[in-house]
Structures are given as structure tokens and as C-alpha cells.
Amino acid sequence: MRIDSHQHFWQFDPLRDAWIDASMGEIARDFLPQHLKPLLQKSQIDGCVAVQADQSETETEFLLDLAQRHSFVKGVVGWVDLCADDLSERLVFYSKNPFFKGVRHILQAEKEGYMVKESFIKGIGLLKDFDLTYDILIYPHQLEEAIELVKQNPDQPFVLDHLAKPYIKDKKIEKWAEYIKQLAAFKNVNCKLSGLLTEGDWNHWQGSDFSDYLSVVMEAFGQDRLMFGSDWPVCLLAGSYQHVLRIVEDFIEGLSLADKNKIMGENAHNFYKL
Numbered sequence: 001m002r003i004d005s006h007q008h009f010w011q012f013d014p015l016r017d018a019w020i021d022a023s024m025g026e027i028a029r030d031f032l033p034q035h036l037k038p039l040l041q042k043s044q045i046d047g048c049v050a051v052q053a054d055q056s057e058t059e060t061e062f063l064l065d066l067a068q069r070h071s072f073v074k075g076v077v078g079w080v081d082l083c084a085d086d087l088s089e090r091l092v093f094y095s096k097n098p099f100f101k102g103v104r105h106i107l108q109a110e111k112e113g114y115m116v117k118e119s120f121i122k123g124i125g126l127l128k129d130f131d132l133t134y135d136i137l138i139y140p141h142q143l144e145e146a147i148e149l150v151k152q153n154p155d156q157p158f159v160l161d162h163l164a165k166p167y168i169k170d171k172k173i174e175k176w177a178e179y180i181k182q183l184a185a186f187k188n189v190n191c192k193l194s195g196l197l198t199e200g201d202w203n204h205w206q207g208s209d210f211s212d213y214l215s216v217v218m219e220a221f222g223q224d225r226l227m228f229g230s231d232w233p234v235c236l237l238a239g240s241y242q243h244v245l246r247i248v249e250d251f252i253e254g255l256s257l258a259d260k261n262k263i264m265g266e267n268a269h270n271f272y273k274l
Contacts, residue, residue, distance in 0.1 A: 001046045001047065001265045001266070001269055002043075002044060002045045002046050002264050002265040003045065003046065003047050003048065003049065003074065003227070003228070003264070003265040003268040003269055003274065004040065004045050004047070004048040004049070004228065004229060004230050004232070005048075005049050005159075005192055005194070005227040005228060005229040005267075005268035005271075005272070006049060006051050006161065006162075006192050006194045006195075006229025006230065006231055007036065007048050007049070007050060007051065007229070007230050007231065007232040007233075008031065008050065008051055008052075008053045008231075008232070008233065008234065009031055009032055009033065009036075009050055009062075009063060009066055010030065010031055010053055010054070010059075011030050011032070011062075012028055012029050012030050012031075014028070016054060017053075017054070024237055026236050026237055027233050027234060027236055027237060031232075031233040032066070033066055033069075033070040033072070033073060035233075036048065036232060037070070037072060039232070039241040040072060042242075043241065043242065043245050046072070046265070047071075047072045047073070047074035047274065048072060048073055048074065049073075049074060049075045049076070049077060049101070049229075049268065049272055049274070050063045050066065050067065050073055050075070050076050050077070051076075051077040051104060051135065051161075052076075052077060052078050052079040052104050054079070055079050055105065055106060056079065057078075057079065057080060057090075059078070059079065060076070060078030060079050060080065060094070060100075063076045063078060064076050064078070064094075064097055064099050064100060067099035068099065073099070074099075074272075074274040075099055075100075075101035075102075075272045075273075075274050076099050076100055076101060077101060077102040077103065077104050077133070077135050077272075078094065078100060078102075078103060078104075079103065079104060079105065080094065080103055081123075082103065082105060082119075082120055082123030082124060083117075083119040083120055083123055084123075087123050087126060088126060091126060091127070091129075091130045091132070092130075095130040095131070095132065100132075101132065101133060101272040101273065101274070102127075102132050102133030102134060102135060102272065103127060103132055103133070103134055103135070104134070104135035104137060104161075105137075106137055107136065107137050107138050107142065107146075108137050108138050108139050108142070108165070112142075112145070113145070114145075115142070115145045115146060115148070115149045116145060116148050116149060116152075120149075121149070121152055121153070124149065124153050124156060125153060125156070127156055128153075128155050128156050128157070131273070133157045133158070133159060133271060133272060134156060134157070134158050134159075135158075135159050135161050136149075136158055136159065136160045136161060136164075136189075137161045137162070138160075138161075138164050138165070139164065139165050140164050140165065140166055140167065140172075140175070140176045140179070142164070143164055143176070143179035143180070143182075143183060144179060146160075146164075146183060147179065147182050147183050147186075150183065150186045150188070150189055151186070153188075154186070154188060155188065156188060157188055157190070157271065158186075158188060158189045158190065159189070159190040159191065159192055159227070159271060160183065160189060160190070160191045160192065161192050161194060161195065161229075162192065162194050162195025162196070162199070162229075162231065163180070163191060163192075163193070163194075163195065163196070163199075163213060163217055164176065164179075164180065165195060165199050166199060166213050167199070168196065168199040168200040168209055168210060168213060169199065169200050169201045173212055173213065173216070176216075177216045180216055180217060180220050181216075181219075181220045183220075184217075184220035184221045184225075187225075189221075189225070190221065190225040190226070190227065190267065190271055191217050191220075191221045191225060191226055191227075192226075192227050192228075192229040193214065193217070193226055193227065193228050193229065193248050193251075193263065194228070194229030194230065194231045194244075195229070195231045195234070195235075196210045196213070196214075196244070196247060197231075197235050197237075197238035197239045197243065197244060197247070198231070198234055198235060198237050198238050200238065202237055202238040203238075205238060205239070207246070207247055207250060210247055210251070211251065214248075214251045218251075223255060223259040223262050223263060224262060224267065225267065226262075226263050226267060227263060227265075227267040227268040227271065228245075228248050228263055228264050228265070228268070229268075230244045230245065231244070232244070248263070248264075249264075252264075
């Protein structure tokens with residue numbers, strides 16, 4: 001089974017979605033299952049995981065409803081307030097839904113120290129009790145803090161989104177690569193091959209721009225802990241769904257069929273228990 005482990009749906013709201021600025025006109029509109037389905041069919045992708053883009057339970061419920069109504073949406077990574085006093089009650093509520101597979105918070109927008117504050121660590125610590133995963137969305141300068149987060153939660157399944165958004169456009173790699181290797185040393189951490197296009201030069205990228213970064217995570221995580229993700233529709237800022245797919249498939253071309261199948265679907269299927 002081929003799975004896109006990372007994409008988004010939204011009904012565009014310029015106030016709620018203020019992160020979509022004037023330079024992102026291409027994605028300032030609705031993106032719903034009927035828009036994604038033909039792209040998946042063309043790419044022979046069997047299903048997808050819908051990941052939160054707004055920090056509200058309203059969006060979590062919106063995504064769960066879409067999963068209920070569209071069979072190719074295999075799971076949802078939603079949002080709940082991990083620092084809330086009633087977190088246990090919210091997790092009891094959401095974990096009853098078979099499509100609710102994990103949680104994400106937009107850590108890239110948080111100040112230094114957020115990941116290691118007591119209330120957040122406590123919240124992360126509850127997820128494993130409900131068999132839930134956690135998606136880590138950060139920038140490279142936050143990797144050291146993410147390592148501490150993972151260190152304090154050795155039994156929690158984690159996945160790093162977008163390779164921690166390395167500075168591909170600026171061709172910076174050394175410090176990022178050092179921290180990636182440290183993070184990957186924790187065997188409960190996986191990594192999504194996603195979000196690459198938008199970290200490159202949107203208008204002048206070429207496939208070779210991403211090879212060194214992909215090589216780092218391949219060496220660090222291995223074929224058993226990597227999973228393909230499109231980051232659609234955000235990827236449309238720099239290219240098409242086919243462009244994203246081709247970059248990953250070209251990179252793994254030399255692997256065995258078994259290892260290709262892991263990266264293109266089996267790992268995501270197993271991680272999220274789809």
C-alpha cells in the first residue's frame with residue numbers, strides 16, 4: 001500500500017490562515033478531498049494522512065469528519081492542547097475515533113524552551129497511554145531542544161516533519177546534519193521525506209538540490225524509519241504533486257523493492273496503525 005503520510009485540507013479563511021501571506025496566493029483557497037483524490041489516483045497512492053494546520057479542536061473535528069466520509073483518508077494527526085488541565089479527558093474523547101492517530105502542535109512558532117517546559121513534557125507523556133503518535137514540526141535551530149524532548153519520552157513514537165526544514169535554499173547542511181544524527185539515535189523517532197520543495201528556491205530549484213539532505217536522513221534513520229509525505233497543498237508554492245513524488249522516488253531508485261515499499265507506504269501504515 002502506497003501512503004502519503006503528510007498532507008492538509010482546509011477551507012480557506014484569511015483571518016484564521018494568516019500564515020498564508022501575500023507571497024502564497026497559490027494556496028489561498030480551499031483544498032478538500034475532491035481536489036486531492038485525482039492526484040493520488042494519478043500517482044498510484046492508495047491513501048493519505050491528513051495533518052493539522054490550525055491549532056484548534058474545530059479543525060481536528062473537521063479532519064475527522066473528512067476521514068469518515070472519504071475512504072482514502074486513512075488517518076488524522078490532529079491538535080489538542082497538550083498543556084491543558086483537561087488533556088486526559090480530551091484524549092479519552094478523541095481516541096475513541098478510529099481515525100485519530102496522533103497529535104501535532106506547531107512548535108516552529110513557539111519560543112525557546114516550549115518543548116521542555118513541564119506542562120508540555122507532561123502532555124507528551126500522556127500520548128502513549130492512548131497509543132497516539134506525535135509529529136515534531138520545527139526549524140533546525142530547535143533540533144537541540146527536540147532531542148531533549150525525545151530523551152525525556154523514550155517510549156513515545158515520534159516522527160520529524162519535513163526533515164526539520166533544513167536551509168536548502170542557502171545550502172546550509174553541516175550543523176543541521178549533526179543534530180539530525182543525534183535525533184535519529186533515538187529509535188522511537190521516525191522522519192518524513194516531506195516539505196523539501198518549499199525549503200528550496202521556489203522558482204529555481206532542481207532535483208539535485210535535495211540529494212545531500214535526503215542522504216543525511218537516509219544514513220541517519222535508515223529505510224525502516226522514513227516515510228514519504230507530499231505536504232500538499234503547501235508544496236504547490238514551489239511545484240506540483242508529481243514534482244514532490246519524483247524527487248523522493250528518484251532518490252530511492254537504487255533501493256530494493258522491499259525498501260522502496262517501506263518508504264512509500266509500509267512505514268507510514270505501521271507508524272500510524274492505519
